[in-house]
Amino acid sequence: MQPSTPIHPLDRATTLTRTDDGAFTGQTDPAYANMVGPFGGVTAAAMLNAILLHPDRLGEPVAFTVNFAAPVADGPYRIVADPVRTNRSTQHWTVTLRQDDGVKATATAVFALRRETWSATESRMPEVPPAQDVPPSRLADTQRAWFDQYETRFIKGTVLNTAVPASERDSVTTLWVRDEPPRPLDIVALTALCDSFAPRVMVRRAEWVPIGTVSVTMYFHADPADLAAQGSRPLLGTARASRFGRGYHDQVAELWSDSGTLLATSHQVVYFKA
């Protein structure tokens, strides 16, 4: 116990207190402030944490979907996590995050007791230089404090990169990314990282575009040993869009350990105005 070690901003931002009626209360944190309300990845991480902290929880997360219904206002929020079905080795959850003026986010999760089986990885990790050979880039933005909570080292696909002509631009980003300050990886941090990619429309169009993630789904492939082995070193992330149109685009993303283990796949759909 080192009482002098400051709490990591991610732990502070996802701290929950259990209430007498079995719900949880939390509080947005200025470190993860976005344009309007907090960075969605941290909201998702807090909602997952409500399940992790729930006394009835069985096993570990396999699938987690969060729908962002309305902006979370700076201040307190309340999360209700309900184990709607518990089977022998799986458990199904619904989760709701509310503030005084109504529902701000909903989520569902599948948790499971997982055991060893046949295994194989078909996705290929992008061939990239090691993190230490890629300079960190800073996208400082006073309106988006949360940018400062991640160290990013872009290999391909920065936002606003007009150096690549429009005809040759795609939406693919590949980067090394970790919490800043460094923090040992766990499932809460991995959840937030799954949502940390810049919006694909800004990569493809190389311009600021009003956006908002409306739904994100994460599938967790990592086992606890994979997470522990990764420590606080950068993960490799890669993301692309399949289709943009009629105000929305999707994103398909993968997060890899630096030793080549696929830790999570993540999918989302993003509102945009362009």
Place this chain on the structure above:
Amino acid sequence: MQPSTPIHPLDRATTLTRTDDGAFTGQTDPAYANMVGPFGGVTAAAMLNAILLHPDRLGEPVAFTVNFAAPVADGPYRIVADPVRTNRSTQHWTVTLRQDDGVKATATAVFALRRETWSATESRMPEVPPAQDVPPSRLADTQRAWFDQYETRFIKGTVLNTAVPASERDSVTTLWVRDEPPRPLDIVALTALCDSFAPRVMVRRAEWVPIGTVSVTMYFHADPADLAAQGSRPLLGTARASRFGRGYHDQVAELWSDSGTLLATSHQVVYFKA
């Protein structure tokens, strides 16, 4: 009105009746019977239909996630669809399907009023021969009646195909698929089709493996004109897994119109025992 036209099995299987308290009741249909309970794609389609039929519905589906909590028993079920948040142009839903012995499936959906914007498709449609040049294959199975409700024309990646040596096998399937009997495409049929791919583990391992989809997420890219233009002709589907391990694998899938429009992307996580 042609009173002599029989109702399509998919319409019969997704028919819902609104109850006095605002819920919906439906009934499993033998045409879509699976090993245990009905084919999950039809359960998902019925849950989406509850939103489509709800008097408070705004717009069309953008994102839809279904978690299969327990096997649906043959017989009646009850669906409650709740519009938890309605904004100016988006609406967030939670949906629960119950039978007498509890919750069988949960879902969340984002609906929206969509409007024309800049658009682009980055995924590439697989290069394939036209449907009429690919012979239909039948995977008749008396325990899985729902196989008969789809016409499948495999270009690559049939299940149980031991003709390809294990060292060269991957989990990719590419096929032409449509409702059988033919039925004009709509969002209900597209929802079921998103879940119609065989489990990737059976393609990769070329053997029967006990499986069950636990969670599926669909992103709808098609506009109503795209759906109408497709009519009842086969769609091109392609699916792959990213990683298999510890009892679960994911699936990343795309469904294309025969004229090359990406209609939907679909993701799921599947329990397996191998």
